[in-house]
Amino acid sequence: MYILGLTTLGDSAAALIEDGRIVAAAEEERFSRKKHHSGFPYKAIEFCLDHAGITLKDVEHVGHYWKPWILRHKAMQAVKSAFVSRDMFRARADRGIAQVGDSYLGMFKHPKRLREHFGPSDFKFHYFEHHQTHAASAFFVSPFETAAVLTWDGTGEDTTTLFSRGRGNELEVLRRIKLPHSLGQFYSAVTNYIGFDMFAGDEWKVMGLAAYGKPKFYDFFREKVLTTNGHGDFKFNIQVLDHHLAKHYKFPDAIVNELGPGRKRGEELTEHHWDVACSAQKALEDTAIYLVKQIKEMTGEENLCMAGGVAFNSVMNGRIFHETPFKNFYVQPAAGDAGCSLGSALMVWHQLLGNKREVVMDHAYWGPGFSNDECRSALDEAGLRYETLEDDVLLPRLAKMISEGAIIGWFNGRMELGPRALGARSFLADPRRSDMREILNHKVKLREWFRPLAPSMHEENGTEVFGVEHHDPFMITVIEVAEEYKDRIPAVVHVDGTARPQMVSRKTNPRYWALIDEFKKLTGIPMLLNTSFNVQEPIVCTPKDAVNTFKNSNFDALVLENNLVIRERQLPDA
Template sequence: MSVILGINSNHAGSSASVVVDGIPVAAIAEERLNRIKYFAGFPALSITRCLEIAGLNLSDVEHVAVGRDSSANLHKKLEFAIRNPAKLLNLASIRRKSKAFDDLETMIADHCGVDKASFRFKQHNVEHHLAHTASAYFASEWEHSAGITIDGSGDFVSCLFTECEGNEIRPIRKVFVPHSLGTFYTAVCQFIGYGKYGDEGKVMGLAPLGEDTYRDFFERAVIPTEKGFDLNPDYFLPFGANQGMEINENGEMIVHRLYSDLFIKTFGEPRERHSEITKRDEDISFGLQRVFEDRYMHLLRLLHKEVPVTRVSMAGGCALNSVANGKLLTETPFRETCIQPAAGDDGLALGAALYVSNSVLKEGVRWKMENSYLGDEYSDDEIRNEIAKYDLEFQELTRDELLERTSEEIKNGMVVGWFQGRMEWGPRALGNRSILAHPGFPNMKDILNARIKHREAFRPFAPSVLAERQTDLFEHDHPSPFMLHVYKIKPEWRERLSAVNHVDDTGRLQTVSRTENPLYYDLITAFDRKTGIPVILNTSFNENEPIVCKPSEAIECYLRTRMDVLVIGSFFFKKPDAGETK
């Protein structure tokens, strides 16, 4: 038996995975367990829990794959140091921190509380963008595809073109820092008051409210070239050794200012976080997203010239831009995408492990990701023991009763917490750790925001749609099982899907098949029978925190919010005042 432990550590999205005989059996982001959003420290809890799920110990691990390689791209780092001698000491400091992984045995032993004398693993450092590519390509059944990864940066690279064939990933071209579409997006987000790590998705939702007022300004910010693109240095502060980010003592990502004074000279003072969003801010977000999409498509067209196929494997934080992903299918020569749900840096743990299995060990086992459910799972007995700690009335229902009661409550406008099966891998709730609601109930979007989510009014909620009904409701047929594509909603459905229809008549859909998630599929089917709508509104089960992982976290969220119903395993809870306006 071959056992590979994958790790993303000391980087945003700290995580772990376990791959046994070429097949992933568990993958979890550390934030789900320690409750620190985008945690960037060591994934001790994830390592321990993934091994527990696999029924293994650290002594069983034969290979540890780390999604970073400090020795990669040394020539570019040296070039940068020579041109910027003031940064030489800072780069040396980063190199020293990276070399901590040279003693990975001690690091794992100290953080996980085990004796390293029992270890027998071989360490593999996989370059950041290779691990990203592997997380997508080796999650597909394809034998040949183009590959592209785009993000802020990793191992001194912000974009990698590859050709993926068989068990090999062949690098073709790299874009090196400081040139980075991720940096561009984050810098503009900062200026309009969204400066926390991970805020970029919010601004993607704001963009359709704006107009193309600042076209000339944004066109000059990112210059397309024959090999990729360049950032205009006038727009950004000089590239620093920490690449604009650092990790604080709590393992949280801190993003330093990236934009230059040119923004202030052009637009005035930056928006303060939580202050009113003005027309200027909407138009800036529109300009940002438009230019991002244009350069995204430019990179994909360049890639297609190098690898003229119709399939593309995609990863990196920028691959979470679901609006761009929906458009690339009609604006580039690519017709199929493979993007696994943890496309950001949390996915490095899985990607590094899959790279070692396929490209290093050549195990000859090809895994296709059929669903995202690689996390924790709790039995009804475990859930019952947790419920006993609370003074709550509940009913234990059969499967059919559960589906009937839950679909009826959603039909009647109740807000339902839905906690079932194994937790999702990646940042999206995909029907196992979800809050569910009627997608066309009057004012449902406002109800969810007022009662639970407390999000900005412009941010859309997502529709989960029966896979076979996708083309009845949406203007594209490419599946989106991991909620990573945005498509136009057909005109005749927009009013009936008012709570998930964004201002530009789009939806970030999740297509649901019965093979992927039988229980969730059957729930949507039951709701469809009652309403004629094959869609349920789906948002993450949380309240300004990482998505719930444990039954106790689901119960606590249910109790402290104005959620009406909780369905956890076979157990059904409903508040006496459910549905009442408070």
């Protein structure tokens, strides 16, 4: 039985499962080349069907990640905001009218859209609650038979934080926290206060910048903005900092009087902004740890699954992993809304149809893959000179090039699901070089100086590098690097002495593991610097995308499967 799952607003995506097993999954942005693509995922659906060798008529069920008729709570929040401020009400009303007309009501047309675009089919269409699809995306592919499940984001239909328990093939909802109290909206508002753009996904920048600051304003955030009440709850005070006003870079007098005016886009980032980021990050972390301890008390479980956009805060995750009573943790690589496409399909298979669980998602490689012939066609079309080499020649050569300072565009196997490059579509470099972060951020990635870079490392060496037992195959935690290792790998150690590792398994990505092994043979270092293969656009998907990035940016070599392109060997006009 084939089941299709859909995410159809921001970070739209599609996932296809067959008898409960993942067949394919991808974000629409990788095909449209528009970051955080919002809209119906036609191309992602087409990929999923093509990869399985089926048509829509072979799909029996379609799961959708949103119930568009749940509008009352948001409407009431808009009305209440009118008693606080006219601007606050207007910001909600304008956004709400647009969402209802263009987004929510449009969801009722999705079954028709599918049939019009992909042909007739007798599938049954199911609408699920947003946060329950988040929970399903994590628990149903986790290695746990039972677990506490905590999902948190900006908002779903009305819920911002969901406490659940997973047992076997069922999820039980235990508690909800609803708007306006939202950790995701708190962090997004801070993002815009610091002059970044929440709609571009710039929350990552706040997290990276926070390490440079001091928590000077922590007490303000915890006492006036994001508070806990001792009853397993938290409150986000929109009279002090409002997400909807922040979308328009407007901020209440209460926060301006305390912190000063928000930074305008393009203005210099000062230590004051570092301190605001640091304070907000610590406020988020402490509130999150408080909630994690609450769900531990509620469930008594030893295992914790997390999903939702807040679960991408890897600094927070690192503290949760090591400072809370849970023994085991699972966060899947597409923890944001894109992963709800998978969660929707799994909700049908397990929760609705009652089927047993048989799958553990231990890797992220569910997107398109390409043969050597397809890669060579793209290179030939671009007029690039290349060599085709077997791995026993290619991998040692690449390791030597990297050890001598080369930056490699690495295109290997099926594309990753989720925002992290995990050794399928990556820029690779030498973690030992202290200047490599500046080179990559300024000359290749064309992004801010403070953005950290991450290590991909042999999973066998985790304890050696971090001094504690730690396993993270999806690069979703930040952890302190062991003192004796910090000076050996400066390019991947952030200013606060931490790193965000990907533990690479020989089982799930043997070729990438082997490349790291060749570098280890040369240098004694069991890792490579890894950052996403993209420059101011979505991560590359196809060989043509990779070639375009190579031709329009500044890195030393491109590897498309077994085909090696070296920049200095190209003709001047290539």
